[in-house]
Amino acid sequence: MIGLLQAFSALRITGLNLFRAKNTEPLPWDGGRVRPERYRTSFALVHNSDGDEACIGCKMCEKICPSQIITVVPGGRAPSPNTGKPRGTAKDFTLDVNACIHCELCVQVCPEDAIVMLRVPEVPGFSREELFLSMEKLYANEKVPASWGTGALLIGMQAEGQPKPPPPPAKAAPPPATTAGVPEATPPAPAAGGGETP
Amino acid sequence: MTVPDDVTRLLAERFGLESGDPITVSRDRVVELGGALKEAGFTYLVYVACAHYPATDAEPDRTVAEYRVRRLPVDEVAFRVWVPTGESTPTLVPVFAGCDWQEREQFDLVGTIFAGHPDLRRIMLPEDWEGHPLRRDYDIATRHHPWR
Amino acid sequence: MSVILENPWLLGAVAGFVVINAMMVTAAWSIWFERKFAGAMQNRPGPTQVGWAGLLQPVADLLKLIQKEDIVPTNADRALFNLAPPLGMILVLAGLAVFPWAPGWVPADLDIGLLFILSISSLITIPVWMAGWASNNKYALLGGMRAAAQAVSFEVPLLLSAxxxxxxxxxLRLGDIVAAQADGRWFALWPPGPGSVAFVLFMLASLAEANRIPFDIPEAESELVAGITTEYVGMKFGLIYLAEYLHTAVSSLLGATLFLGGWDGPGPDGIHWLLLKSFALFAGIFWVRWTLLRYRADQFMALCWRVFVPVSLACVAVAAVWRVYA
Amino acid sequence: MDPENYDPEGDLMILNLGPQHPSTHGVFRVKLWLDGEVCIKAVPYPGYLHRGVEKLCEKLSYVMITPIVDKNDYVSPFINELAINMAFEALNAVETPRRANYLRTLGAEMQRVGSHLLWLGTFGLDMGGALGGGASVFMHCFRERELILDCFELWTGSRFHYNTLTVGGNRHDVPAGFAELVRQTYTLIGQRADEYDAMLVDNAIFRARTKGVGTVDAKLAMELGVSGPILRASGIDWDLRRDRPYAAYNEVKLDVPVRYEGDCFARYEVRMAELRESIRIVLDLIDGIPEGPICALKPVKLPGAYKGKVGQAYAAVEGPRGELGTWVIADGTDKPYRCKIRPPSYHAVSLIPYLAPGNNVSDIVVTLGSLDPILGEVDR
Known part of the structure; x- marks a missing residue:
């Protein structure tokens, strides 16, 4: 009986909460919470400053993807329609968001900052096909607000302040056109492995 | 993690073993070592883990079972025993009750056989699963029932 | 009009029709109220999508339940399984027949009205046990067993406090009991002591009878999945669910009638006072429900026999002494 | 009664608690032999959530594993990442920068608060049901937990499966405005923690349901490898954060709460004390994060960016549920040869055959809830 009287302390808490502000919000279409700039959901492929498709088909994202959901078909080197310089191209690029774990590794390894993630809440699809991003869908997503992270920025953030300031920061600075078209040149550089302590 | 002095002494005097991380012990003395360590205060079982090593020129196809025990707060000792495939190693369930589920899991995933285990069934995978998936020779395309 | 009032059969039919329909609708919207109320307690809005502020949610729920496939488990006792939900509903509704809604408004003015309500509502254990047994499900069986044990125990303090x-x-006539509380001499307030304690005990025992938290062990969804309703789907489940709400509503009506003076109140007496009081009790029950945890079966049997029964006996004794000497 | 020689027609009832039972915290099955409602024997069957994480670890390179183990203990992904990356770093004796250590400590403590909040909510659900007071506790806890996820969202860009740690350090530095948000959030949660106590501990029903229920014997618990709050509630004063400090814990003041009763109520008390302690640590840490690099190694540009030296390593962290360890064998390639994850919940769940007999179904549900098993971690 005494114990039941003590229940009033619990009743007080729920009573208190009756007058608190609502904590939930209607979902996404009329919500409108501002997402932080690093917020990441789906994917987009972007064009670089020259107006070319930034992807050079180097297959780095395909190799790093833990879920193995990215498929890149390299298109070989071709002169850019805008600058005329030869650069790598991708013939096809598909990304199956059904199995994506949103780890951002593909963004981090991209040497051309070609793949970015989106900053808007993901809209669920009605079929598997809707979540399968083809190259057209990825380039169409370019118009959607993108997340902060790009390859160069992520690498820059991690390399910042490191005692030995080797390639990565230098790599982040110049516009993509300089290193374009030489995907074969990238692998040997960062493959140094672990073991270096500051 | 360095091995504490009293364990080094115990190993040298009673078992004639070299100390190390991990200590390698033969199959016929592993239960005795476990019991001795427990008497020495190592009553906390951290894990039992096995790994599979395929046959090489020098060694047959075998698995290693590693036991890690701890004397709170800091002292830690790992001892391992090599088990050729097809043979078994004595179970440590009588010494550490926790070896029950740990050894079952390792049997399930790696296929090390623990002789005398009270309940050596699969624990993670279905009863009718074929093969032990963490073996290096496990074919990832092994056929199994589609709903598993 | 006078034809209806003079003919007891016609009067009964009309009054029954009105009361039953009014109560069913009230119960349906009490679910909406509870969801909104619980939502507010948990800082969330509750139903919002169907109708303004989710007001049409009960209709949507009803439509959903009606559309569902009616499944009867293979090894269930088919007759009992199908009989249990409507029987529970009938028993709950039958109690409403003798309520004095307002001065002179009594569908069936029995001189043993209170006895009738209490005996009818104690019968509700039977459909609950039927549902538990007939489902041929272990969780349902455990729930039914618990319900039976609970009803046997809590019947005693319920009756004693009544x-x-x-x-x-x-x-024993409810109208007389209400009339005895006229002019604010509500039994919960006057005489001080037995009435108020008996009121609390009566409400707690009613919670147990209506399977409400903290005494909802027959359902106990975290332990018994859904207890007696585990195997029920569709409208059968809906009936059990609705009967529970109706039972809660009947309990709060009865509490308001017996202890809070029924239709009596400041200003003109009438049905509005009864409804207001019982609504307050109803909301209180939901407040308790969405705040407290659940007792274990044996603990709350012990609570019943060790605390509720002696205290209610004492209340009866004190009330009798008061009656004789004051 | 002897469970082996019972008469199934007359004596005992076999009840399958799970795999789809509301209070098994995931997909988990316990087979109970019941005499009336009292359990005679209990046999747990884990494995319904087995996803082969250890096999995946063998097939993926070191830098690709972090986002995978996020999903192991799906209530505290940050601490999963910390545990596995510490083991990988131990292979090559990589020393993480001081700022990374501080950020890791901060993240781990932030995550611990979130994890304990989720435990508290589900523990309430186990006792109060989805349509009762338990649901209120659950919603209140989730209300605060969402704020924690907001902090992580600002920091790492993801609400839950962050992938924010990498071998050698962190991937994300804290952004502007982070300290302010964390301070605000955790001060609020510190205040709200008193409300949970008022809702539960002050309530005689809660005390009656938890005191003396599911008592864990310390000696048995140690043999089973049970760790964390369960062990500390049984009177063993042992915490990896204090006794074998990792990350920046040697620079953090830490009080380890210990209770001696070993029952569900003691476990509740230990976890609530830890919750408050973690809030304090977060508030202490947030102002003192040193400047410097956040990653000791070059940022990952390739799957094979990190190669473990031949050998083996074991590293353990104190997760919200106890010792979360990783034992890894490296063979010099960019993939681990064998990677065993030692989940605390697996050891905790192995207590069930010892705890269940003699209790009735309600108590078993409460005991299971108080062990706080995360089935994703049990089954991996």
């Missing part, structure tokens, strides 16, 4: 207004009012 005895206090009977002694004080000197009648």
């Amino acid at each position: 005895l206090v207004p009977i002694i004080l009012g000197g009648s």
Whole structure:
């Protein structure tokens, strides 16, 4: 009986909460919470400053993807329609968001900052096909607000302040056109492995 | 993690073993070592883990079972025993009750056989699963029932 | 009009129709109220999508339940399984027949009205046990067993605490009990002591009868999945669910009638006071429900026999002494 | 009664608690032999959530594993990442920068608060049901937990499966405005923690349901490898954060709460004390994060960016549920040869055959809830 009287302390808490502000919000279409700039959901492929498709088909994202959901078909080197310089191209690029774990590794390894993630809440699809991003869908997503992270920025953030300031920061600075078209040149550089302590 | 002095002494005097991380012990003395360590205060079982090593020129196809025990707060000792495939190693369930589920899991995933285990069934995978998936020779395309 | 009033059969039919429909609708919207209320307690809005502020949610729920496939488990006792939900509903609704809604508004003015309500509502254990047994499900069986044990235990303090207004009012007729509380001499307030304690005990025992938290062990969804309703789907489940809400509503109506003076109140007496009081009790029950945890079965049997029964006996004794000497 | 020689027609009832039972915290099955409602024997069957994480670890390179183990203990992904990356770093004796250590400590403590909040909510659900007071506790806890996820969202860009740690350090530095948000959030949660106590501990029903229920014997618990709050509630004063400090814990003041009763109520008390302690640590740490690099190694540009030296390593962290360890064998390639994850919940769940007999179904549900098993971690 005494114990039941003590229940009033619990009743007080729920009573208190009756007058608190609502904590939930209607979902996404009329919500409108501002997402932080690093917020990441789906994917987009972007064009670089020259107006070319930034992807050079180097297959780095395909190799790093833990879920193995990215498929890149390299298109070989071709002169850019805008600058005329030869650069790598991708013939096809598909990304199956059904199995994506949103780890951002593909963004981090991209040497051309070609793949970015989106900053808007993901809209669920009605079929598997809707979540399968083809190259057209990825380039169409370019118009959607993108997340902060790009390859160069992520690498820059991690390399910042490191005692030995080797390639990565230098790599982040110049516009993509300089290193374009030489995907074969990238692998040997960062493959140094672990073991270096500051 | 360095091995504490009293364990080094115990190993040298009673078992004639070299100390190390991990200590390698033969199959016929592993239960005795476990019991001795427990008497020495190592009553906390951290894990039992096995790994599979395929046959090489020098060694047959075998698995290693590693036991890690701890004397709170800091002292830690790992001892391992090599088990050729097809043979078994004595179970440590009588010494550490926790070896029950740990050894079952390792049997399930790696296929090390623990002789005398009270309940050596699969624990993670279905009863009718074929093969032990963490073996290096496990074919990832092994056929199994589609709903598993 | 006078034809209806003069013919008891016609009067019964009309009054029954009105009361039953009004209560069913009330129960349906009490679910909406509870969801909104619980939502507010948990800082969330509750139903919002169907109708303004989710007001049409009960209709949507009803449509959903009606559309569902009616599944009867293979090894269930088919007759009992199908009979249990409507039987529970009938028993709950039958109690409403003798309520004095307002001065002179009594569908069936029995002189043993209170006894009738209490005996009818104690019968509700039977459909609950039927549902538990007939489902041929272990969880349902455990739930049914718990329900039976609970009903047997809590019937005693319920009756004993209901005895206090009977002694004080000197009648088993609900109208007389309400009339005895006229002019604010509500039994929950006056005489001080037995009435108020008996009121609390009566409400707690009613919670147990209506399977509400903290005494909802027959359902106990975290332990018994859904207890007796595990195997029920569709409208059968809906009936059990609705019967539970109706039972809660009947309990709060009865509490308001026996202890809070029924239709009596400041200003003009009438049905509005009864409804207001019982709504307050109803909301209180939901407040308790969405705040407290659940007792274990044996613990709350012990609570019943060790605390509720002695205290209610004491209340009866004090009330009797008061009746004789004051 | 002897469970082996019972008469199934007359004596005992076999009840399958799970795999789809509301209070098994995931997909988990316990087979109970019941005499009336009292359990005679209990046999747990884990494995319904087995996803082969250890096999995946063998097939993926070191830098690709972090986002995978996020999903192991799906209530505290940050601490999963910390545990596995510490083991990988131990292979090559990589020393993480001081700022990374501080950020890791901060993240781990932030995550611990979130994890304990989720435990508290589900523990309430186990006792109060989805349509009762338990649901209120659950919603209140989730209300605060969402704020924690907001902090992580600002920091790492993801609400839950962050992938924010990498071998050698962190991937994300804290952004502007982070300290302010964390301070605000955790001060609020510190205040709200008193409300949970008022809702539960002050309530005689809660005390009656938890005191003396599911008592864990310390000696048995140690043999089973049970760790964390369960062990500390049984009177063993042992915490990896204090006794074998990792990350920046040697620079953090830490009080380890210990209770001696070993029952569900003691476990509740230990976890609530830890919750408050973690809030304090977060508030202490947030102002003192040193400047410097956040990653000791070059940022990952390739799957094979990190190669473990031949050998083996074991590293353990104190997760919200106890010792979360990783034992890894490296063979010099960019993939681990064998990677065993030692989940605390697996050891905790192995207590069930010892705890269940003699209790009735309600108590078993409460005991299971108080062990706080995360089935994703049990089954991996």
